Amino acid sequence: MGGRRTKYKQEPPAPLRNPNETRPSTKRLGKRKANVDHEPEPSTNSRPTKKAKADKPSASKKRTKDPEKISKVKPTPTKETSIPLSEEGESDGWEAASDLEDVDGFAVDGLDDLDIDEDDDLLRGVPEELDLGSDDEEVALFPQKGRKSKQAERPTKIIPTASDEDSDDESDDEDGPITAKNIEFRSRALDEEAAREAELDLEEMQNAALDASDDEIDMEGEEEDTEAFHLPTAEERAEEKNHVADVHVVQRRMRECVRILGNFSKLGAKDRLRSEYVEQLVSDIASYYGYNDFLAEKLFQLFPVSEAVEFFEANEVSRPVTIRTNTLKTRRRDLAQALINRGVNLEPIGKWTNVGLQVFESSVPIGATPEYLSGHYMLQAASSFLPVIALSPQPNERVLDMASAPGGKTTHIAALLQNTGIVFANDANKARTKSLTANVHRLGCKNVVICSYDGREFPKVMGGFDRVLLDAPCSGTGVISKDSSVKVNKSERDFHLLSHLQKQLILCAIDSVSPDSKTGGFLVYSTCSVTVDENEAVVDYALRKRPNVKLVDTGLGFGRDGFTKYRGKTFHPSVKLTKRFYPHVHNMDGFYVAKFKVEKRTKIKAGTQEAGSTNTVDGDEQQDVGFDSDEDRAFIEEGKRIQMKAKGLRVPHRRQSDIAGKVVKAAA
Numbered sequence: 001m002g003g004r005r006t007k008y009k010q011e012p013p014a015p016l017r018n019p020n021e022t023r024p025s026t027k028r029l030g031k032r033k034a035n036v037d038h039e040p041e042p043s044t045n046s047r048p049t050k051k052a053k054a055d056k057p058s059a060s061k062k063r064t065k066d067p068e069k070i071s072k073v074k075p076t077p078t079k080e081t082s083i084p085l086s087e088e089g090e091s092d093g094w095e096a097a098s099d100l101e102d103v104d105g106f107a108v109d110g111l112d113d114l115d116i117d118e119d120d121d122l123l124r125g126v127p128e129e130l131d132l133g134s135d136d137e138e139v140a141l142f143p144q145k146g147r148k149s150k151q152a153e154r155p156t157k158i159i160p161t162a163s164d165e166d167s168d169d170e171s172d173d174e175d176g177p178i179t180a181k182n183i184e185f186r187s188r189a190l191d192e193e194a195a196r197e198a199e200l201d202l203e204e205m206q207n208a209a210l211d212a213s214d215d216e217i218d219m220e221g222e223e224e225d226t227e228a229f230h231l232p233t234a235e236e237r238a239e240e241k242n243h244v245a246d247v248h249v250v251q252r253r254m255r256e257c258v259r260i261l262g263n264f265s266k267l268g269a270k271d272r273l274r275s276e277y278v279e280q281l282v283s284d285i286a287s288y289y290g291y292n293d294f295l296a297e298k299l300f301q302l303f304p305v306s307e308a309v310e311f312f313e314a315n316e317v318s319r320p321v322t323i324r325t326n327t328l329k330t331r332r333r334d335l336a337q338a339l340i341n342r343g344v345n346l347e348p349i350g351k352w353t354n355v356g357l358q359v360f361e362s363s364v365p366i367g368a369t370p371e372y373l374s375g376h377y378m379l380q381a382a383s384s385f386l387p388v389i390a391l392s393p394q395p396n397e398r399v400l401d402m403a404s405a406p407g408g409k410t411t412h413i414a415a416l417l418q419n420t421g422i423v424f425a426n427d428a429n430k431a432r433t434k435s436l437t438a439n440v441h442r443l444g445c446k447n448v449v450i451c452s453y454d455g456r457e458f459p460k461v462m463g464g465f466d467r468v469l470l471d472a473p474c475s476g477t478g479v480i481s482k483d484s485s486v487k488v489n490k491s492e493r494d495f496h497l498l499s500h501l502q503k504q505l506i507l508c509a510i511d512s513v514s515p516d517s518k519t520g521g522f523l524v525y526s527t528c529s530v531t532v533d534e535n536e537a538v539v540d541y542a543l544r545k546r547p548n549v550k551l552v553d554t555g556l557g558f559g560r561d562g563f564t565k566y567r568g569k570t571f572h573p574s575v576k577l578t579k580r581f582y583p584h585v586h587n588m589d590g591f592y593v594a595k596f597k598v599e600k601r602t603k604i605k606a607g608t609q610e611a612g613s614t615n616t617v618d619g620d621e622q623q624d625v626g627f628d629s630d631e632d633r634a635f636i637e638e639g640k641r642i643q644m645k646a647k648g649l650r651v652p653h654r655r656q657s658d659i660a661g662k663v664v665k666a667a668a
């Protein structure tokens with residue numbers, strides 16, 4: 001039996017890059033699909049699963065068949081054809097490009113109460129990345145080819161489609177192009193595929209027990225390898241930092257650390273601590289994938305050891321290009337047919353959406369087709385459909401999209417409202433509302449009012465909404481494959497400031513929802529970040545500050561449950577109802593979605609409420625968001641300090657220990 005030891009010995013070193021060299025891009029779009037409907041359990045074993053093995057033949061079959069499929073309709077793009085998104089290879093006529101230029105404007109407009117002053121680079125820096133986050137139309141402008149990562153080779157399908165499996169139904173040729181006639185059939189086939197996947201999952205779970213006993217056997221032989229592996233001492237690590245690390249050495253060391261940490265009591269060197277292996281692994285991950293040490297560690301902590309590596313690997317690969325059918329103008333089957341006729345190879349995304357299409361290859365610029373220009377679809381990341389599906393707006397409702405530019409979700413809401421009711425699409429960054437306006441017009445949304453307030457001004461500006469979406473400004477740690485600058489430009493302080501802003505915004509969003517709504521009374525909070533500070537911690541804070549809200553099921557049907565415990569913090573048990581999405585599990589951007597039901601405020605007896613809470617009055621009266629608890633003091637003081645400085649007043653020096661202590665406490 002080939003144990004792990006044998007596998008590692010036989011495995012030739014994978015092609016590696018020098019971490020100090022520019023990393024060749026691994027981006028190649030739309031080639032891989034995976035299964036969101038049946039998400040795999042976190043892998044703790046690097047060997048291919050049985051399910052994965054079973055998937056392989058159909059995956060390779062698909063690769064060989066796709067070009068033929070296209071050639072029936074249009075000149076065949078080569079297998080290496082990337083997906084042009086516009087004539088020039090960038091977003092021509094596509095607002096996302098201008099969004100990037102708007103970034104500075106956003107920094108000033110969006111966060112001016114949040115301590116922006118001239119020499120506070122960090123505060124300027126934070127928002128610059130925020131809007132790169134879940135901007136829907138920023139789907140990989142330049143699909144590139146290059147090193148195919150381990151993640152890209154994973155055969156697990158994340159977005160299942162009918163044509164991945166042969167159909168028994170001879171009335172529909174799954175290898176043929178999607179037509180108006182067969183698209184219904186193929187959607188049905190997705191359900192069947194999902195059922196088959198469920199069976200495979202079950203089988204895989206049953207086999208896991210057998211695999212575990214195999215591992216025991218493998219481990220015995222592996223001990224020899226452990227002897228050969230030397231974990232550098234602190235001095236050796238310091239010395240190594242002075243040189244360019246050999247990537248082969250780094251890669252082997254990462255593999256060894258993962259393996260040893262998987263069974264530390266047996267494989268760990270007797271004179272070394274587990275934490276030393278972890279420290280080495282995090283440091284190697286940071287240098288190998290190009291993260292700063294702080295962020296590498298922060299992200300590493302979210303997962304079991306071997307899964308963490310999968311997450312980092314997945315961030316090196318582009319997510320599939322996906323589009324959302326604008327049902328105000330067309331139907332998915334008609335859009336699919338129109339694009340197929342233009343030489344686009346596409347398929348429905350998965351059963352969880354009836355408007356999404358995944359684009360595999362295209363011989364035309366997907367961001368400049370006549371269908372695109374006439375608003376038949378939005379280029380939109382699959383993850384970005386999720387908050388609106390969770391929001392589930394109903395016709396004739398009054399909806400607030402509190403941070404809406406460039407409008408991927410606003411236009412989706414407008415479509416679900418079928419152009420009835422009203423959507424207030426707000427964004428603090430005035431410059432970014434240009435692209436929002438353009439998208440609203442292009443998609444033919446007639447029920448949208450665009451405004452530009454700081455979200456923290458709601459509900460003073462207006463309230464009483466049936467539903468509110470807060471797709472919050474965030475660090476973008478879920479979209480690193482789109483914006484790799486996040487890897488190096490986020491510090492601890494960024495996360496504290498962001499988390500604080502998100503906490504302020506979520507309270508304002510809650511207070512903007514009408515508890516008297518006949519049809520709604522819901523808030524959806526989402527981010528394109530995977531950190532707990534920006535997600536569960538914010539949601540938990542809202543639950544504590546607003547006893548009139550409760551979390552409800554998102555209705556999404558997939559995704560990992562939110563953390564209820566994390567690194568010594570305990571959140572409300574209902575935080576489990578919130579959902580996390582990961583690139584390495586769902587093959588979509590990292591994302592977080594929470595759905596709240598807002599109830600009527602009740603009178604709470606004096607003394608039972610934290611200072612700063614607003615939930616002390618009956619009726620409609622909306623009060624200011626209180627931020628006077630201990631938790632907020634550090635931020636308030638920091639804000640005052642910066643405001644004084646901006647006014648030219650003499651500011652007392654910031655005591656380092658004070659700031660670090662208070663801010664860390666506040667964020668805890």
Ligand SMILES: C[S@@+](CC[C@H](N)C(=O)[O-])C[C@H]1O[C@@H](n2cnc3c(N)ncnc32)[C@H](O)[C@@H]1O
Pocket residue numbers: 106110111130131133134135136384402403404405406407408409410426427428429432453454455456471472473474
């Ligand atoms: C993640 S993006 C929103 C993407 C958008 N929902 C979509 O689907 O296209 C976050 C947005 O929040 C905006 N923003 C930042 N701070 C804000 C604030 N205090 N109030 C309102 N909007 C804010 C940014 O300008 C940015 O456009």
